[in-house]
Each structure stands twice: as structure tokens, then as C-alpha cells.
Amino acid sequence: MVNYFNDYANLCFEKFGNRVKYWITFNNPWAHAKVWHTYDTQWRAKQKGLVGISLSGDWGEPVDISNQKDIEAAERYVQFYLGWFATPIFHGDYPQVMKDFIGRKSVQQGLGTSRLPTFSPQEKSYIKGTCDFLGIGHFTTRYITQKNYPSGRSSSSYFTDRDLAELVDPRWPDPGSEWLYSVPWGFRRLLNFVKTQYGNPMIYVTENGVSEKMLCTELCDDWRIQYYKDYINEMLKDPLTSHMEMVTEIVVPTVCTLSILLSAIFLMFLLRRRN
Structure with missing residues (x-):
């Protein structure tokens, strides 16, 4: 499938590259690096475009900021979510916490190797740095606390590997969708996380929005307007500028x-x- 997708992308570069200068390989992945290299070697010099990827990432905030286990659980939440794909692209390998937790649980389940695949040295080198910009799809936030799950084979999954529980604050505005709460400050914290973890990359917000909480026969978008206003203001509070730009x-x-x-x-x- 990687080669088929690369052929498709190469055709798109050929036919539309004189007009399209920003390419997103995937909105939520999974087969990105080969296409970046194809563009980089065959089309970049001629077309002067950029190739990135769009990854989903909600923010995880510790329930108790004085509890180290909650702090670590919140870190795992973001690393298992956004870091699962961003960290290989920027650093060449899966987040260490994913390797540690999934590896340990795999051993406890009696498996000979980790359920998380491993990259060869060649693959690490091939994947690392294949991102001209990072697209972020972000909507909401969760409070995170430590929770241990059993390691039986029948119960093992992406969710139980993380050893955490997700909570919401009942005071958060509820838009009507059971998974989506308006938590603007989490957006700023996620952007700062990306800046710190991945070397201040160029960011495009590729997904953000909210459902309407009531049925309307006329235009009634006040809730959505407020959501966008709050999230944009949080983004503007902490400009993600480099040192030289600040100077x-x-x-x-x-x-x-x-x-x-x-x-x-x-x-x-x-x-x-x-x-």
C-alpha cells in the first residue's frame, strides 16, 4: 500500500504541483515518509512546495499537579496520542514511554517481543525529518489520572496500555457532543508542547471546531463563534515565535x-x- 500511495501522490505532484504548494499526506496517518522523500527528490527544486502531515492531538492535564503519577499519566496521554506519529517523524522513533509501557505489558502477557513494532536503523533515518510543517487537529482536553489495567491478552489494547483514566470537569462548557468540551487553555498548552518537543516547527491548525448544542431553524451560531474566539485568543496569548523573531x-x-x-x-x- 505504501508504494501504491506513493504512485498516487507522485501523480498529484506532477499534475497539480505548479499550482499546489502545500501538501498534507494524511489527515491522521498512516504511510507518510516515502511520499515526502518522493517530493523532496523529484519535485521540490522545481515546484518550491512544502509537504507536511496532519495529526490529531487533544491535551491531557494532570488531575493533581502535585502528584507525580498523574503528571506522568498526562504526559503518556499526549505521547500515545500525538507523539505516536509525531515523534518518529521529528526524532526517528516512537516515544520512549510507549516503548517502555507496551514492551513491559507484552512481557507480562507472555509475548516474546513487544506488540509495538520496532524501526530498523535505516527506517529511523528514512522517517526522521520528513515534515516541512505539522498540521494539528485539536478540539478538546481531558483531565488525566493514573489507573492500572491488568495485562491479560484478552484485555490488552491501545487504551489499557496507557494505564490512565480520562476525566472531564463538569464546569466545562458542554456543546452537546459527549466527547467535545470547550477547554481553550488546553489548546495553548498543546501548542507549547509541540514547540518544546519538536523544535518549534511550522504549525497549521488543520482541524478545530465544535458542534451546535441546540437545534435551530434560523442561524444561531453564537456558541460556535464563542468557541473559536476563545481558542484563537488562547493561541494568541503565547506567540510561538523564535528568539530572533522576538528580538x-x-x-x-x-x-x-x-x-x-x-x-x-x-x-x-x-x-x-x-x-
Whole structure:
């Protein structure tokens, strides 16, 4: 399937690459790296485009921020969710916590090897760095706490491997969809997580939105408008700028303003001396 998809993508690059400059291989993966390399070697120099991927990622917040087990469980929630695919793309391998937990549970189940596949050194090198930008699909947040699950073969799954429980705050605005609560601050924390974990990549928000909580016969989008406003404002609170961009946008204007102010004060001083 990887080769078939690569052939399809290569045809798209050939036919549409003179007009399309931003490509997303998958909205929620799974066969990305080969297509990135195809574009990089055959089309990038000519078409000057970018190839990324779109990954889903909700934020996980510890129930008790003073409890180390809850903190670690919240980290696992995000690593098993977003990191499952982002970490190989940016660092060449699965998150260490996934390898540790799934490997240990596989041993407890009497398996000879981990249920999580392993990358060969060649595969790690091939996958790492295959992302010109990262698309993020984000909607909501969960509170996370430690919860141990048994390691029997019949009960093993992606969800039990994580050893955690997901909770919601009843005070969070409820849009009507049982899984989707409006938690804007979680969006900012997820963006900062991506910035820290993956070297401040270019980010495009490829999915974000909310259902309407009541049936309407006329236009009644107040809830959705508020959701977007809150999430966008949280994103703007913490600009994901590099150090040099901050120097350009903040320090330089401030120095210029102070220079003008000091010059004006000095000029006033000279005029007074003459008078």
C-alpha cells in the first residue's frame, strides 16, 4: 500500500504541483515518509512546495499537579496520542514511554517481543525529518489520572496500555457532543508542547471546531463563534515565535522608542540651556 500511495501522490505532484504548494499526506496517518522523500527528490527544486502531515492531538492535564503519577499519566496521554506519529517523524522513533509501557505489558502477557513494532536503523533515518510543517487537529482536553489495567491478552489494547483514566470537569462548557468540551487553555498548552518537543516547527491548525448544542431553524451560531474566539485568543496569548523573531518584534521597536525618547529629552535640555 505504501508504494501504491506513493504512485498516487507522485501523480498529484506532477499534475497539480505548479499550482499546489502545500501538501498534507494524511489527515491522521498512516504511510507518510516515502511520499515526502518522493517530493523532496523529484519535485521540490522545481515546484518550491512544502509537504507536511496532519495529526490529531487533544491535551491531557494532570488531575493533581502535585502528584507525580498523574503528571506522568498526562504526559503518556499526549505521547500515545500525538507523539505516536509525531515523534518518529521529528526524532526517528516512537516515544520512549510507549516503548517502555507496551514492551513491559507484552512481557507480562507472555509475548516474546513487544506488540509495538520496532524501526530498523535505516527506517529511523528514512522517517526522521520528513515534515516541512505539522498540521494539528485539536478540539478538546481531558483531565488525566493514573489507573492500572491488568495485562491479560484478552484485555490488552491501545487504551489499557496507557494505564490512565480520562476525566472531564463538569464546569466545562458542554456543546452537546459527549466527547467535545470547550477547554481553550488546553489548546495553548498543546501548542507549547509541540514547540518544546519538536523544535518549534511550522504549525497549521488543520482541524478545530465544535458542534451546535441546540437545534435551530434560523442561524444561531453564537456558541460556535464563542468557541473559536476563545481558542484563537488562547493561541494568541503565547506567540510561538523564535528568539530572533522576538528580538525583531519586541526588542528592536522598544530600543528605537527609547532612543527617540532620550533624544527628545536631550533636545529639550539643550533648548532650556540656550534660553
